[in-house]
Amino acid sequence: MCLGIPGKILDCFESQGLRMAKVEFGGIVREACLQCIPEACVGDYVLVHVGFAIARMDEQEASRTYRLLEEMGQLNELKPSDNENGA
Amino acid sequence: MKYVDEYRSGALARNIVREIRQVQTRPWVIMEVCGGQTHSIVKHGIDELLPEGIELVHGPGCPVCVTSLEMIDKAHAIARRPEVIFTSFGDMLRVPGSEADLLTLKSQGADVRVVYSPLDALKIARANPEKKVVFFAIGFETTAPANATAVWQAKREGVKNFSMLVSHVLVPPAIAAILQAPQNRVQGFLGPGHVCAVRGFGEYEAISSRFRVPIAITGFEPLDILEGTLMVVRQLESGRAKVENQYVRAVRREGNRMAQELMSEVFEICDRKWRGVGAIPKSGYRLRSEFRDHDAGRLFEVEEIDTQEPAACISGQILKGVKKPHDCPAFGTSCTPQHPLGATMVSAEGACAAYYLYGRHLRKEETGHVT
Numbered sequence: 001m002c003l004g005i006p007g008k009i010l011d012c013f014e015s016q017g018l019r020m021a022k023v024e025f026g027g028i029v030r031e032a033c034l035q036c037i038p039e040a041c042v043g044d045y046v047l048v049h050v051g052f053a054i055a056r057m058d059e060q061e062a063s064r065t066y067r068l069l070e071e072m073g074q075l076n077e078l079k080p081s082d083n084e085n086g087a
Numbered sequence: 088m089k090y091v092d093e094y095r096s097g098a099l100a101r102n103i104v105r106e107i108r109q110v111q112t113r114p115w116v117i118m119e120v121c122g123g124q125t126h127s128i129v130k131h132g133i134d135e136l137l138p139e140g141i142e143l144v145h146g147p148g149c150p151v152c153v154t155s156l157e158m159i160d161k162a163h164a165i166a167r168r169p170e171v172i173f174t175s176f177g178d179m180l181r182v183p184g185s186e187a188d189l190l191t192l193k194s195q196g197a198d199v200r201v202v203y204s205p206l207d208a209l210k211i212a213r214a215n216p217e218k219k220v221v222f223f224a225i226g227f228e229t230t231a232p233a234n235a236t237a238v239w240q241a242k243r244e245g246v247k248n249f250s251m252l253v254s255h256v257l258v259p260p261a262i263a264a265i266l267q268a269p270q271n272r273v274q275g276f277l278g279p280g281h282v283c284a285v286r287g288f289g290e291y292e293a294i295s296s297r298f299r300v301p302i303a304i305t306g307f308e309p310l311d312i313l314e315g316t317l318m319v320v321r322q323l324e325s326g327r328a329k330v331e332n333q334y335v336r337a338v339r340r341e342g343n344r345m346a347q348e349l350m351s352e353v354f355e356i357c358d359r360k361w362r363g364v365g366a367i368p369k370s371g372y373r374l375r376s377e378f379r380d381h382d383a384g385r386l387f388e389v390e391e392i393d394t395q396e397p398a399a400c401i402s403g404q405i406l407k408g409v410k411k412p413h414d415c416p417a418f419g420t421s422c423t424p425q426h427p428l429g430a431t432m433v434s435a436e437g438a439c440a441a442y443y444l445y446g447r448h449l450r451k452e453e454t455g456h457v458t
Contacts, residue, residue: 001150001178001436002123002229002281004307004337006090018206018240033206036232036346045090047284047337050176050226051204052233054346055284055337062090062336069099069310072106 004047006057007032009040023048090336094308095131103313104136107320114140115323116272117316118265118408120258121227121279122149122436123307129441131309141320144272144408145441147261148279150226151178151434153361153406156394158254159184162223164389165252166197172215174208175223177201181424182433185394205237205251212241212249221383224251227258229281231372232346235353238374238381252383255372256359258282259290264367265407266298273408275319277312278304280334285350287342292330299328306334353378363402363430400429405438412439412447419448 007023012034014020019034023046032048037056040046045057119125125145128134134143147153163184166173173189180189180201193199198218202208205222212220224234234251241249258279265273278291283304295302301322305315315333322328332338350372359371374382399417404410412418412431422428424440431437435444442448 001176001225001434002121002148002227002279004229004281004284006337008089016240016244018236030203033204033233033236035236036343036349038345047281049229049281050233051206052236054229054232054281054343055339057090058336065314065333065335066093069103069314072099072102 002049004049004054006045006047009042009044009046012042021046021053023053091308094306094310096310100136100309100313103310103317104138107141107313107317108138110317110320110324111138111141112324114142115274115320116142116144116408117275117277117319118144118146118273119277119305119312120146120148120262121282121307122152122434123281124277124279124305124312125149125438126436126441127307127309128312129445129447133309133312136313137316141316143316144411145405145438146265146408147361147364147406148227148258149431149434149436150230150256151182152402152430152437153256153364154179154182154225154254155360155362156185156396157360157392158252160186160392160394161384161389162252163187163189163192164392165221165383165387166192166199168219168387170219172198172200172211172218172220173223174200174202174211174220176225178434179223179225183427185392205234206240209237209241209246209249212246216248218248219386220249221387222249222251224253224255227256227279227282228286228350229279229284231255231350231354232285232343235349238378239349239353241381242378247380250381250383250386251374253354253373254359255354256361257356257370257372259294260367260370261361261364262294263298264364264370266294266300268407268409270409271407273300275301275323276303277315277319278302278330280304280306280311280338283334283338283342285343285346287340288330288332288338289340295328295330301328302330304330304332304334304338306337361406363396363400363406365403397428402429402431402437402439405431412442415439419443
């Protein structure tokens, strides 16, 4: 229910006085309301839930988290494999 | 898809599991709050990937599941009226009330329509001025800004035939209720990432320090859930209890201020009854009196409905993390997604329905506590 999908803003426009956008999700384009993300513009990624953008995705933080997880793996490989069974 | 696929890497998942194993010295019980996380955990088998002794228990974070039977019966009474077009998210269609579900009402001639967004319900109202269009507004804080916007816009535009039956629920009071229950087993939480994208995590800091419980605000992809679990295990092992933010790419401490302002303009906090759990004080939203002309709960007189849940159902204990689906004799036999007996089987995000969907009812001989 709280599903939120990150999508890329292709176009911003106004409809009935509400700030709206065309947002692309992996090839599918849908409308989303941008009323609560006024700073978002074309090219930004927003998290969309029930046709409503609730947050702007932070690209730098996304790649930083991923990099840290990758580094965790590299560090693990340097550690002795004392606990390799299972999983 | 950007921000999604990279958080599903199997190699990195194994690294995090290995790290958890190295940090962990004793068993811990951790609850994921959100039904979306429950679904992801069961779908990807994350609980079975975790080292022995790290138990994930499934929380009450499925708004479809916890919508009270009284509210569902009320929705059905409104949907049956000939002058009404009743609109709802698709998840709600198969949820049984005391007599039927919305899909059955539709087959009997009621005008029930599924919408993707509450703004679509508003469009239907504009296009059908001779009808009364009612939207069933359920959800947690994640959904509240969208629902608030639809009713705020209806008032601003003067769309008089649009109203909402509001049954919103709030996460922090539910977490507090779980921690205060005498039989509580939960020692740490994966916090609900999208709820916090809207609300921020100040409320969770208050809970963490009041109950001395670690909380990691966590996303929904497998690597998110594993990293959130690692953060909580690290805190538990070192005796710390604070809020950490695993989901930094979407969640900021203050949340979405504009969304919060809109929500408090439209909604006010009220007591709310949760299906399977019971009443929790100050755990819901209702429309403010300024929006009474769009409040379906006021506009449609519905008689008080006396409801009763099946005695066999243990969903209340599952929602509080005390029991697992396999602990219930009805699970997968007399209770299935086609014929649900209670809250946790009615939506795919409920723990019982997720277990069923991914075939776990076929291994009933296994213990419910996956270790």
